[in-house]
Amino acid sequence: MKVYKALTIAGSDSGGGAGIQADLKTFQELGAFGMSVVTAVTAQNTLGVQGVYPIPIAGITEQIAAIGDDLGTDALKTGMLFSSEVIDAVSEKIDHYGWHNVVVDPVMVAKGGAKLLQDEAIRALIEKLIPLATVITPNIPEAELLTNRDINTLEERKEAAKSIYNMGAKTVVIKGGHGNGQEVVDLFYDGEVFEKMVSPRIETRHTHGTGCTFSAAISAELAKGKEIREAVMTGKQFIRAAIEKQLGIGKGHGPTNHWAYNERG
Ligand SMILES: Nc1ncnc2c1ncn2[C@@H]1O[C@H](COP(=O)(O)OP(=O)(O)OP(=O)(O)O)[C@@H](O)[C@H]1O
Numbered sequence: 001m002k003v004y005k006a007l008t009i010a011g012s013d014s015g016g017g018a019g020i021q022a023d024l025k026t027f028q029e030l031g032a033f034g035m036s037v038v039t040a041v042t043a044q045n046t047l048g049v050q051g052v053y054p055i056p057i058a059g060i061t062e063q064i065a066a067i068g069d070d071l072g073t074d075a076l077k078t079g080m081l082f083s084s085e086v087i088d089a090v091s092e093k094i095d096h097y098g099w100h101n102v103v104v105d106p107v108m109v110a111k112g113g114a115k116l117l118q119d120e121a122i123r124a125l126i127e128k129l130i131p132l133a134t135v136i137t138p139n140i141p142e143a144e145l146l147t148n149r150d151i152n153t154l155e156e157r158k159e160a161a162k163s164i165y166n167m168g169a170k171t172v173v174i175k176g177g178h179g180n181g182q183e184v185v186d187l188f189y190d191g192e193v194f195e196k197m198v199s200p201r202i203e204t205r206h207t208h209g210t211g212c213t214f215s216a217a218i219s220a221e222l223a224k225g226k227e228i229r230e231a232v233m234t235g236k237q238f239i240r241a242a243i244e245k246q247l248g249i250g251k252g253h254g255p256t257n258h259w260a261y262n263e264r265g
Pocket residue numbers: 018109110111138139140175176177178184185186199200201202203204207208209210211212213214235236239240243
């Protein structure tokens with residue numbers, strides 16, 4: 001049996017809906033062997049983030065080396081990286097091991113407003129990590145911070161996608177979960193064509209970890225050798241099912257349902 005390996009370099013969410021926990025559940029459901037590098041531990045649940053405890057840089061680089069020197073990986077995603085020092089170290093290691101199929105989810109702020117990336121780290125993201133990205137998946141506020149401009153119209157979103165593409169990412173997907181209207185539009189751009197990936201907006205407050213799950217699904221598909229566009233389409237189907245059949249747990253913004261895509265829950 002061919003084993004497809006996928007790695008997540010991200011923060012831990014004790015509540016299990018986002019971060020490392022969401023990524024590993026998604027990898028498992030999509031048939032990839034999941035591995036993880038924890039960059040920070042968060043005390044977090046459906047009500048918000050109560051604490052952030054960054055892992056020292058050596059602890060992060062040793063975890064990456066443990067994987068790079070032994071198992072290797074077919075794809076990886078990055079999530080919460082927290083500081084420019086972590087971004088520098090992670091980018092250097094990705095380069096060192098020559099890892100391909102890199103999905104960058106430029107996590108900046110949790111839905112409740114807690115900071116998951118320090119302001120000054122945006123520069124490191126642009127200079128070090130984005131040039132290594134096969135796919136980058138900013139939401140609209142993240143795309144605004146990366147490009148330093150407001151995004152209100154589709155035209156402005158296209159301009160932002162071009163500008164992020166010009167920072168060195170091979171493919172840009174600007175997610176539309178934060179918009180409003182009947183439809184959710186994710187804008188896909190590969191340097192040649194723009195494609196609007198449209199799905200009905202599901203009315204729910206249970207959207208904790210949607211971005212993590214979406215980028216993890218793309219990574220699992222890339223690990224299995226799927227083309228980028230196809231991987232993104234599957235990511236969208238995976239997150240749609242997970243939101244539609246949300247679990248209804250927790251007192252606040254609940255997690256999505258990682259079993260739903262395979263119709264197991
Ligand atoms: N209400 C919704 N209905 C349908 N699809 C949604 C909804 N909200 C988000 N999505 C989809 O989920 C994916 C993630 O988008 P979103 O913009 O929510 O990411 P995010 O803000 O990075 O998430 P988070 O930071 O909470 O993990 C996208 O593919 C988006 O289309």
